[in-house]
Amino acid sequence: MTTPTADVLIIGGGIMGASIAYHATAAGLSVTVLERGAIAGGTSSACEGNILVSDKGPGAELELALLSRRLWQRQAADLGAESFEFDAKEGVVVARHEAAATALRAFAAGQRDAGVEVQNMDLAGLLELEPNLARDVAGGAWYPQDAQVQPMLATARLLARARGRGGTVQGGTTVTGLIRDGERVTGVTTDSPTLPSITARWVVNAAGSWAADVAAMAGAPLPILPRRGFILVTEPLPVLIRHKVYTAEYVANVASGEASIQTSVVVEGTRSGTILIGASRERVGFDRTMNVEVLRRLAAQAIGVFPILAGVSLLRTYLGFRPYCPDHLPVIGEDPRAPGLIHAAGHEGAGIGLSAATGHLIAQVAAGITPDVDLSPFRPDRFGEVTA
Amino acid sequence: MSARRRAGESSVVTGLVAFTFDGRDLTAEPGQSIAAALLAAGIRSWRTTRVGGRPRGLFCGIGICFDCLVTVNGTASRRACLTEVGGGDRVEHQEGAGHADDAC
Amino acid sequence: MPTTPAERTRDPDAFDIAVIGAGPAGLAAAVAAVAGGASVALIDGSPRSGGQYWRHRPADDGALHHDWSAFSRLRDGVAAGTSAGRLVHLAGHAVWHVERTAEGYAVHAVADERDVEIHTGRVIIATGAYDRQLPFPGWTLPGVFTAGGAQALFKGQGVVAGRRVVIAGTGPLLLPLAAGLAGAGAKVAGVFEAGRPTGILRRPMTVARAGKVRESLGYASAFARHRIAYRTGLTVVAAHGTDAVQAVTVARLDTDWNVVPGTEERITCDALAVGYGFTPQVELAADLGCELVLDPDGSMVVRVDERQRSSVDGAWVAGEACGVGGSALALVEGELAGLQAAAAVTGLALDAPTFAMLERRRARLRAFASLLAATFPVRPGWQTWLADDTIVCRCEEVPAAALRDAVTDLGATDARTAKLFSRAGMGLCQGRVCGSAMAALVATASGRAVTAGDLAATTRRPIAVPITLGALATGPVAQSLETPPIPVAPPEEVSA
Numbered sequence: 001m002t003t004p005t006a007d008v009l010i011i012g013g014g015i016m017g018a019s020i021a022y023h024a025t026a027a028g029l030s031v032t033v034l035e036r037g038a039i040a041g042g043t044s045s046a047c048e049g050n051i052l053v054s055d056k057g058p059g060a061e062l063e064l065a066l067l068s069r070r071l072w073q074r075q076a077a078d079l080g081a082e083s084f085e086f087d088a089k090e091g092v093v094v095a096r097h098e099a100a101a102t103a104l105r106a107f108a109a110g111q112r113d114a115g116v117e118v119q120n121m122d123l124a125g126l127l128e129l130e131p132n133l134a135r136d137v138a139g140g141a142w143y144p145q146d147a148q149v150q151p152m153l154a155t156a157r158l159l160a161r162a163r164g165r166g167g168t169v170q171g172g173t174t175v176t177g178l179i180r181d182g183e184r185v186t187g188v189t190t191d192s193p194t195l196p197s198i199t200a201r202w203v204v205n206a207a208g209s210w211a212a213d214v215a216a217m218a219g220a221p222l223p224i225l226p227r228r229g230f231i232l233v234t235e236p237l238p239v240l241i242r243h244k245v246y247t248a249e250y251v252a253n254v255a256s257g258e259a260s261i262q263t264s265v266v267v268e269g270t271r272s273g274t275i276l277i278g279a280s281r282e283r284v285g286f287d288r289t290m291n292v293e294v295l296r297r298l299a300a301q302a303i304g305v306f307p308i309l310a311g312v313s314l315l316r317t318y319l320g321f322r323p324y325c326p327d328h329l330p331v332i333g334e335d336p337r338a339p340g341l342i343h344a345a346g347h348e349g350a351g352i353g354l355s356a357a358t359g360h361l362i363a364q365v366a367a368g369i370t371p372d373v374d375l376s377p378f379r380p381d382r383f384g385e386v387t388a
Numbered sequence: 389m390s391a392r393r394r395a396g397e398s399s400v401v402t403g404l405v406a407f408t409f410d411g412r413d414l415t416a417e418p419g420q421s422i423a424a425a426l427l428a429a430g431i432r433s434w435r436t437t438r439v440g441g442r443p444r445g446l447f448c449g450i451g452i453c454f455d456c457l458v459t460v461n462g463t464a465s466r467r468a469c470l471t472e473v474g475g476g477d478r479v480e481h482q483e484g485a486g487h488a489d490d491a492c
Numbered sequence: 493m494p495t496t497p498a499e500r501t502r503d504p505d506a507f508d509i510a511v512i513g514a515g516p517a518g519l520a521a522a523v524a525a526v527a528g529g530a531s532v533a534l535i536d537g538s539p540r541s542g543g544q545y546w547r548h549r550p551a552d553d554g555a556l557h558h559d560w561s562a563f564s565r566l567r568d569g570v571a572a573g574t575s576a577g578r579l580v581h582l583a584g585h586a587v588w589h590v591e592r593t594a595e596g597y598a599v600h601a602v603a604d605e606r607d608v609e610i611h612t613g614r615v616i617i618a619t620g621a622y623d624r625q626l627p628f629p630g631w632t633l634p635g636v637f638t639a640g641g642a643q644a645l646f647k648g649q650g651v652v653a654g655r656r657v658v659i660a661g662t663g664p665l666l667l668p669l670a671a672g673l674a675g676a677g678a679k680v681a682g683v684f685e686a687g688r689p690t691g692i693l694r695r696p697m698t699v700a701r702a703g704k705v706r707e708s709l710g711y712a713s714a715f716a717r718h719r720i721a722y723r724t725g726l727t728v729v730a731a732h733g734t735d736a737v738q739a740v741t742v743a744r745l746d747t748d749w750n751v752v753p754g755t756e757e758r759i760t761c762d763a764l765a766v767g768y769g770f771t772p773q774v775e776l777a778a779d780l781g782c783e784l785v786l787d788p789d790g791s792m793v794v795r796v797d798e799r800q801r802s803s804v805d806g807a808w809v810a811g812e813a814c815g816v817g818g819s820a821l822a823l824v825e826g827e828l829a830g831l832q833a834a835a836a837v838t839g840l841a842l843d844a845p846t847f848a849m850l851e852r853r854r855a856r857l858r859a860f861a862s863l864l865a866a867t868f869p870v871r872p873g874w875q876t877w878l879a880d881d882t883i884v885c886r887c888e889e890v891p892a893a894a895l896r897d898a899v900t901d902l903g904a905t906d907a908r909t910a911k912l913f914s915r916a917g918m919g920l921c922q923g924r925v926c927g928s929a930m931a932a933l934v935a936t937a938s939g940r941a942v943t944a945g946d947l948a949a950t951t952r953r954p955i956a957v958p959i960t961l962g963a964l965a966t967g968p969v970a971q972s973l974e975t976p977p978i979p980v981a982p983p984e985e986v987s988a
Contacts, residue, residue: 038904038905038906038908038909039903039904039905039909040909040912041908041909045908045909045912130492131492132490132492152909152912152913153902153913156902156903156904156913157902159903160901160902160903169903171903171905172905232961234961235465235485235920235958236438236484236485236919236920237485237487238484238485238486238487238488238490238491239491239492240487240490240491240492242492272888272915272918273438273484273485277961289591290589290591290779290954292589292591292600295964296964296965296967299961299962299964299965300964300965302961303961303962303965308490309961309962310960310961310962310965311463311960311961311962312960312961313465313958313959313960313961314955314958314959314960314961314964315920315922315955315958316918316922316953316954316955317954317955417549417650418549418550418551419549419550419551420549420649420650420651421649423645423649424645424649424650424651427645427651427653428651432634432635432736433634433735433736437889438889439888439889440889442632442889443633443634443735443736444632444634444886445634445635445736446634446637446641446645447636447637447638447641447886447925448622448623448637448638448640448641448925449637449638449640449641449642449643449644449645449648450544450547450622450640450641450644451537452622452773452921452924452925453638453886453887453921453924453925454887454919454920454921455886455887457920465920469641469644472539
């Protein structure tokens with residue numbers, strides 16, 4: 001029996017693997033996706049589905065985000081916006097204090113120069129956008145390009161389209177090792193009795209928060225670690241909050257490398273009427289124990305921005321593990337230490353948003369086309385001495 | 389007065405509790421839940437669902453299904469089966485998730 | 493974890509034992525624990541103790557209830573423990589989370605919209621169960637109640653569900669419900685038992701040893717007196733009406749519960765009470781990491797050893813949460829758990845004859861419970877009663893077709909993924925009502941049997957009851973043995 005083969009073998013059936021499968025099959029490549037659990041079962045099922053440009057300063061990540069926003073719009077047109085609840089809901093950033101408001105204006109100016117649509121807002125303007133906002137806000141900004149999707153449905157629709165173009169998606173299948181021909185990675189072995197090995201022109205590591213494990217298999221370590229976040233979900237409500245709203249402190253927290261708990265306010269409504277409240281960042285490995293103190297802090301902060309939330313009930317909470325790199329940039333591209341192995345992981349809290357561009361760029365790499373974005377800021381071997 | 393059953397109660401009945409439902413004057417036995425009082429008055433539904441606009445009333449009776457939501461004295465989404473009628477309570481049917489006055 | 497008497501006072505504000513749930517199991521556990529020398533917090537969301545089985549209003553004299561004398565004794569035991577300063581009954585305190593701490597456990601409850609935190613060395617989880625439901629066309633019409641809901645309405649509120657009531661489903665609860673409603677003057681238009689419970693007639697000794705003979709004969713005579721038809725092998729497969737139920741369709745079922753074509757009958761009614769057994773409430777135990785097992789009855793239950801201990805040190809479980817078995821079994825398990833937990837606190841050995849007697853009683857009652865579970869199983873043919881547009885998740889109004897599409901179109905391979913695709917189980921009840929039905933539908937669409945993993949999707953609930961963001965943010969009020977509890981109801985009237 002001959003070993004099955006594909007142009008692109010993708011490890012990971014979350015949003016990243018789904019996007020790569022969608023774009024690679026669109027480019028005429030044969031694709032197999034292997035997912036060890038259920039599709040979208042990792043961080044893709046534990047996030048908010050955000051597509052943001054507002055939280056990124058000028059640089060490589062912003063460039064990626066702007067491209068990705070455009071591609072998401074095309075994906076919505078292709079698959080049907082309602083099929084994954086694509087909502088161009090726009091973002092509002094508020095600064096609680098004058099110093100933060102000043103910093104935000106400077107930040108926005110830089111973003112504007114880099115191609116982001118942003119409008120500074122005073123309190124009156126903010127209240128028009130969000131009538132339930134607290135009155136003690138110093139200033140803010142409006143970002144019309146921010147959007148949201150339902151991440152589970154988005155993952156499913158992207159994979160379904162890939163399957164429709166001849167792609168194979170197999171869940172419940174764990175990759176147990178990489179096959180090499182000399183230095184080159186040429187396939188994988190799995191624990192599936194029906195698909196014990198597959199050879200491929202390209203093997204893609206899209207294993208998200210677990211991407212370091214796959215990289216270790218190749219002897220090409222990546223410093224991708226989990227950063228835990230909790231999200232509070234309220235009872236269903238009529239529209240009380242119209243946009244994705246977060247405080248200017250959010251940007252500072254993402255950039256922080258601190259291990260201790262970092263929280264900021266991120267609040268938005270959803271199609272179903274529930275309100276999602278975040279955001280927290282902790283480095284606790286993959287610990288799934290609930291942290292009541294974090295929940296209290298998130299609740300208190302959210303009420304500070306939207307006082308009306310005090311009387312709203314918490315319905316459930318969930319947690320997810322963002323895959324992050326020490327320099328807060330993802331890893332995208334072929335690994336010079338393991339030719340044939342491409343990484344597409346480490347997008348931290350921006351995975352959903354950046355997945356469209358990542359999928360498109362990886363498909364270009366796999367098809368032998370020069371990528372539309374310079375991938376050198378995201379190269380896998382940029383970390384120097386890394387202990388696996 | 390509607391056909392409320394008094395089986396099993398002690399013979400001394402303390403004063404009935406007066407309340408309104410959508411402006412209609414009703415009474416409840418002391419300690420009775422809003423759901424029970426409404427059902428005793430022949431009212432079987434007191435809210436409409438968020439998506440389909442369909443009527444709902446009591447279902448599980450023990451507070452786990454959240455079907456029996458009703459607005460009481462302006463507070464939305466109270467479980468009628470768990471909320472005892474208070475004298476003078478203003479009970480109103482609820483459309484969807486309630487909170488209509490706060491919606492923007 | 494404190495294991496010796498010297499260690500148990502490490503946190504002076506902590507209780508020795510927190511009993512969560514004040515139904516038969518919790519009451520028995522609390523009273524036994526106090527008798528065994530422990531300080532106890534008895535925590536329950538209802539304003540009065542008794543759980544579902546003894547649900548009542550302040551003036552109730554128990555005429556509509558079973559075994560009221562047992563309840564009175566336990567209620568008196570709670571009052572005595574309170575007077576002695578060894579027990580605090582936290583009524584109206586709904587537990588939303590339990591977590592482990594360095595000294596034992598912290599129980600988080602919401603009372604009168606305030607967050608309350610109770611520290612304890614050990615916990616006894618006695619959170620009971622609620623009706624298991626199967627969806628069918630028209631089940632969301634007002635006037636359709638769960639069997640337990642109709643029972644609670646009648647016993648706890650003195651209100652009869654309707655003038656002409658149909659009762660359907662499976663299980664022994666249908667009998668006292670019919671007898672009670674008929675005794676209160678309702679016309680019971682029929683009791684339709686989907687199963688064929690002849691098996692129980694072949695095990696008379698099991699029934700007798702459990703002390704159930706008199707009860708069974710009592711129902712038979714009530715049915716005869718009120719001319720209630722008890723028909724087996726039939727159930728309600730659809731309810732009809734515009735804005736409330738006006739009629740139901742009853743049909744004969746084969747042994748797998750598929751409808752036998754041509755046997756449908758239409759029955760006029762203004763209320764339908766329907767129930768298919770019980771689902772244990774295990775989310776708090778799951779939160780603590782207690783091992784759960786898939787019961788032969790089809791539900792997730794907490795695994796316990798012969799001492800009612802869960803797999804987590806310092807956490808005992810009693811009653812329906814460790815396997816549906818009725819109130820008499822819950823009383824025995826609660827007493828065992830209470831005595832065991834108190835012995836762990838005091839270091840004193842348990843009285844061997846007492847323990848042996850309780851164990852024997854538990855064995856008899858468990859045998860009866862197993863017999864009931866085997867007699868009243870849920871058979872898979874109910875899935876064929878559903879139309880594509882039959883609502884499965886009542887809260888989010890998700891139809892059966894959406895769940896099946898989640899598997900066939902969207903690629904869901906387990907119930908959690910199907911839940912996140914379709915929103916079934918994501919509404920206010922967090923899957924309590926639709927969870928088992930959803931798991932079964934997903935499994936069938938995937939061509940396999942239901943797994944524990946499927947049920948986990950709606951069994952784990954880190955937030956067990958809703959709490960306002962304001963209460964969460966404000967932070968907890970600490971509750972200790974000396975603190976007067978937050979009052980949430982008029983004081984219980986103790987019967988003379």
